[in-house]
Amino acid sequence: MYIGQRIKRKEDLKFITGSGRYIDDIEYPGTLYLYIVRSQISHARIKKIDVSDALKVNGVVGVITGLTIPFENRPNNWPMAKDEILYVGHPIAAILATDRYVASDAADLVQVEYEELPAVIDPEEALKDKVKAVEGKSNVAYKKEYKAGDPEDALSHSDVVLEEKFEISRVYPSPMEPRGLLSVYQEGNLLVYASTQSAHYMRRYLLSAFGNQVKDIRVIQADVGGAFGAKLFPYAEEFITVYSSVKYKRPVKWIALRSEDFRGMYHGRGQIHKVKFGAKRDGTLTAIIDDLIIDLGAASHGTYLADIAATMLPGPYKVRNLRVNVYGVYTNKTPLDQYRGAGRPEAAFVYERIMDIISDELKLDPIEVRKRNLITQLPYLNPFGLKYDSGNYLHLLEKAEKVYRSYEEKARELRSKGRRVGVGLSLYLEQNNFGPWESASVRIKADGKVQVIIGASPHGQGTETGIAQIVADELGVSVDDVEVIWGDTALIGEGFGTYGSRSLTLAGNAALLASRRLKDKILRLAAQFMKSDVQELEYKDGKVVNPKTGQSMSIKEIASRNMASLGGIWAFKEEPGLEATAYFGFDNLTYPYGAHVTLAEVDDSRKVKILDYYAIDDIGTVVNPMLAETQVIGGVIQGFGESVLEEIVYDKDGNLLTGNLFDYAIPTAVEAFNIKWEYLEEGKSDAPLPAKGIGEGATIGTPPALIRALEKAIGKRLTRLPSKLEDLI
Ligand code: MCN
Ligand code: MO
Numbered sequence: 001m002y003i004g005q006r007i008k009r010k011e012d013l014k015f016i017t018g019s020g021r022y023i024d025d026i027e028y029p030g031t032l033y034l035y036i037v038r039s040q041i042s043h044a045r046i047k048k049i050d051v052s053d054a055l056k057v058n059g060v061v062g063v064i065t066g067l068t069i070p071f072e073n074r075p076n077n078w079p080m081a082k083d084e085i086l087y088v089g090h091p092i093a094a095i096l097a098t099d100r101y102v103a104s105d106a107a108d109l110v111q112v113e114y115e116e117l118p119a120v121i122d123p124e125e126a127l128k129d130k131v132k133a134v135e136g137k138s139n140v141a142y143k144k145e146y147k148a149g150d151p152e153d154a155l156s157h158s159d160v161v162l163e164e165k166f167e168i169s170r171v172y173p174s175p176m177e178p179r180g181l182l183s184v185y186q187e188g189n190l191l192v193y194a195s196t197q198s199a200h201y202m203r204r205y206l207l208s209a210f211g212n213q214v215k216d217i218r219v220i221q222a223d224v225g226g227a228f229g230a231k232l233f234p235y236a237e238e239f240i241t242v243y244s245s246v247k248y249k250r251p252v253k254w255i256a257l258r259s260e261d262f263r264g265m266y267h268g269r270g271q272i273h274k275v276k277f278g279a280k281r282d283g284t285l286t287a288i289i290d291d292l293i294i295d296l297g298a299a300s301h302g303t304y305l306a307d308i309a310a311t312m313l314p315g316p317y318k319v320r321n322l323r324v325n326v327y328g329v330y331t332n333k334t335p336l337d338q339y340r341g342a343g344r345p346e347a348a349f350v351y352e353r354i355m356d357i358i359s360d361e362l363k364l365d366p367i368e369v370r371k372r373n374l375i376t377q378l379p380y381l382n383p384f385g386l387k388y389d390s391g392n393y394l395h396l397l398e399k400a401e402k403v404y405r406s407y408e409e410k411a412r413e414l415r416s417k418g419r420r421v422g423v424g425l426s427l428y429l430e431q432n433n434f435g436p437w438e439s440a441s442v443r444i445k446a447d448g449k450v451q452v453i454i455g456a457s458p459h460g461q462g463t464e465t466g467i468a469q470i471v472a473d474e475l476g477v478s479v480d481d482v483e484v485i486w487g488d489t490a491l492i493g494e495g496f497g498t499y500g501s502r503s504l505t506l507a508g509n510a511a512l513l514a515s516r517r518l519k520d521k522i523l524r525l526a527a528q529f530m531k532s533d534v535q536e537l538e539y540k541d542g543k544v545v546n547p548k549t550g551q552s553m554s555i556k557e558i559a560s561r562n563m564a565s566l567g568g569i570w571a572f573k574e575e576p577g578l579e580a581t582a583y584f585g586f587d588n589l590t591y592p593y594g595a596h597v598t599l600a601e602v603d604d605s606r607k608v609k610i611l612d613y614y615a616i617d618d619i620g621t622v623v624n625p626m627l628a629e630t631q632v633i634g635g636v637i638q639g640f641g642e643s644v645l646e647e648i649v650y651d652k653d654g655n656l657l658t659g660n661l662f663d664y665a666i667p668t669a670v671e672a673f674n675i676k677w678e679y680l681e682e683g684k685s686d687a688p689l690p691a692k693g694i695g696e697g698a699t700i701g702t703p704p705a706l707i708r709a710l711e712k713a714i715g716k717r718l719t720r721l722p723s724k725l726e727d728l729i
Contacts, residue, residue: 146311288321638699
C-alpha cells in the first residue's frame with residue numbers, strides 16, 4: 001500500500017535541477033512584448049490619452065488604449081480605464097514592442113490628461129456612501145443579511161454582552177512567480193500559456209470574450225511558481241494580452257514586474273467585523289451580531305468571500321442565534337479576491353477571538369469555554385444550513401489541550417525569568433471541495449506504464465505524487481510506473497482546477513473510479529486473450545490470474561497484446577484500448593478541522609519569536625503524510641506572516657505604500673520556525689477514498705492561535721491582523 005506512506009515528491013526533480021518551464025521560459029519566434037501603462041493615481045476622469053510619442057519609438061508595433069470588455073462583476077472600465085481611473089495600478093494603455101525593454105521605455109512617453117476625483121480608501125468611510133469610489137454608483141455593491149434564531153432576544157438574556165471590532169487587513173498573496181501570459185495566435189486558433197490554477201477556467205473565460213473572433217482556444221498551464229488562490233480568476237492583463245495577439249495575429253507575451261503584481265494581483269482578506277456577542281456565566285456563547293464590511297476595491301467579484309465568512313461564523317460551536325449584516329463596499333483600491341483560506345480564516349479569527357475574550361471576561365479557562373460550546377454530535381446542520389459532515393471535534397481538542405497545558409508549563413517558567421511569553425490555542429473548522437466535480441482519465445500504454453490525466457491543475461502542492469499513490473494502489477503497480485499529467489485543455493474534455501483544497505479528494509477519487517473502471521476493461525480483455533470466462537478471473541497486484549488454471553497475464557502483457565495486428569484484435573469481441581474516464585463530485589462540501597497551539601515571545605525590541613508550534617488536523621484519510629505536513633508547514637508560515645508582518649497599506653489618497661518586497665514584509669527563512677504536526681483520521685468524507693483537503697487549513701488555524709499567544713505575552717487585548725509594532729508594547 002502506498003496510501004498513508006511518506007513517498008517523496010515525484011514532481012520535484014525538474015525544479016531542483018533547474019528544468020522547470022515557467023511562462024517566461026517559453027519562447028516563440030516573432031513574439032511581441034506587452035507592457036502595461038498603469039495609473040499612478042487612485043481616482044480620476046480621463047480627458048485625453050496621447051500615445052503619439054510612444055508610437056514613434058523604434059520597435060514599438062502598437063499601443064492599445066480604451067479597451068473595454070463587458071465581464072461579470074467587473075467595472076465598465078475593464079480591462080482598461082477608458083474614461084475613469086479607479087485605483088493605483090489600473091491599466092490605461094498597453095505598449096506592444098519587439099523587445100520588452102523598448103516596450104517599458106515607450107510607456108514613459110504615454111501622456112494621460114485627467115481630472116482628479118476624490119477617492120475613498122477606508123471601507124467604513126466608503127460605507128457612508130458620501131465620496132463615490134465609482135462615479136454614479138453607490139459604494140455599497142453588495143448587501144446581505146444572514147439571520148438565524150433570535151440574536152437580540154438571546155443577547156437580552158445573556159449574563160454578559162460584549163462588543164469588539166476585529167480588523168483583518170488586506171494582504172498580497174506573494175507567489176514567487178508573478179503573473180504572466182503568453183498568447184500565441186495560429187491560423188485563427190489561440191494557444192495560450194498561462195500561470196494559472198485552472199487551464200479549463202481560463203479557456204472558458206477567454207472563450208466568453210474572444211470566442212467569436214477565433215476558432216478555438218487551447219490553454220496550457222505552464223509550470224507555476226505559486227498561486228495561493230490568486231491565479232484562479234481572470235485578470236485584466238490576461239484579456240489585454242489575448243486581445244493584442246488576436247489583433248496583431250502574433251504571439252504576445254506579458255510578464256508582470258513584482259511592483260506591478262502588487263498593484264495588479266487581487267489582494268486577499270480585507271474584512272472588518274464589528275461584533276456584539278453574549279455569553280452566560282458558564283461561558284456558553286449565546287448570540288453573535290456581526291456587521292461585516294468587506295473592502296472590495298474597484299470591482300465586486302470578491303463578495304463571495306464575505307458569504308463564506310458569514311456562514312462559517314459559528315465555526316465548530318453550537319451557537320444558534322446569529323445575525324451577520326454583510327456590506328460589500330467599493331473603494332479606490334486593487335480589486336479583492338481569494339487568498340489561501342478564502343473567507344474561513346476571517347471567520348475563524350472572529351469566532352476564536354470571541355472564545356478567548358469570553359474566557360478573559362468571565363475568568364474561565366479558554367479550553368473549558370471551547371468545550372462548553374463545542375459541537376459534539378455530527379453530522380450537524382449549522383444555523384446557516386451548512387452540513388458539517390464528520391469527525392470528533394472534542395477528541396481533537398483534548399489532544400491539543402495536552403500540548404496547550406505543557407506549553408503553559410513552559411510559559412510559566414519563562415515568565416518567572418522575566419520573559420514576555422504567551423500560549424495560544426485555536427480550534428478551527430475548514431470547508432472544502434468546492435466546485436461541482438473533477439475529472440480523471442487513466443490509461444495504460446503499450447509498455448505497461450500508467451498515465452493519469454486530471455482536470456485539476458496542481459501548482460506546487462504535490463498532488464502528482466498523492467494521486468499516483470492512489471492509482472498505484474488500486475492497479476497494484478509501482479508508484480514509479482504511474483505518471484500524472486494535467487494543465488492542458490486539449491488533454492481532457494472538461495475540468496475545474498486546483499482551489500479550495502479539492503484536488504486530492506475530487507481528482508483523486510475520479511482517478512480511483514477511473515482505475516476501477518479500467519480494471520474491468522483489463523479483465524475483459526484478459527479473458528479474451530486467455531480464452532477464459534471473465535468470471536473465472538481475478539485482478540491482483542497488477543496481474544490478471546485464473547486461480548483454477550494458475551494461468552496469469554500482467555498488465556504489461558495485456559497492454560502489448562492489445563497492440564497486436566488488427567486481425568489479432570478484431571478477432572475478439574472486446575474493443576482494444578486500456579483507458580477509462582471518471583468524474584467525481586460531492587452533494588455536500590466536506591469539513592475538515594484542526595487545532596493549533598503556539599508558545600510565542602515578544603522580545604524587548606517587540607520582535608515576535610515562536611518558541612514552539614504544534615498543529616493537529618483531521619482530514620479523514622491522509623494519502624501522504626509528508627505532503628500534508630508540508631502543506632501545514634507552508635500554511636503556518638504564511639499565517640505567521642499575516643499575523644505579524646504582512647499588510648497592504650494605502651495612504652488616504654490611495655497611494656500604495658507597501659508596493660514592493662522591501663516595504664511589504666513576507667516571512668523568510670530567517671523568521672521560519674519549527675512546526676510539529678500530527679493527524680487524526682476520524683472525520684472521513686463519504687467519498688470512495690474518504691479524504692478531505694489540507695491545502696488551506698493552516699492559514700485558518702494560525703492567526704487566532706498566534707494572536708492569542710501574543711496577547712498573553714504582552715497582557716493586552718489584540719483585535720487586528722496583523723498585530724503591529726505599536727500593539728506589542
Ligand atoms: N493530501 C493528502 N491527503 C489528503 C489531502 C491532501 O496527502 N487527505 C496531499 C495532496 O496529495 C497534495 C496536498 O496534500 O499534495 C494538498 O492537497 P489538497 O488538500 O487536495 O489541496 P489542493 O491540491 O487542491 O491545493 C489547493 C490548496 C489551495 S486552495 C491553496 S490557496 C494553496 C495550497 O493548496 N496554494 C498553494 N497550497 C499551496 N502550496 C503551494 N506550494 N503553492 C500554492 O500556490
Ligand atoms: Mo485556494
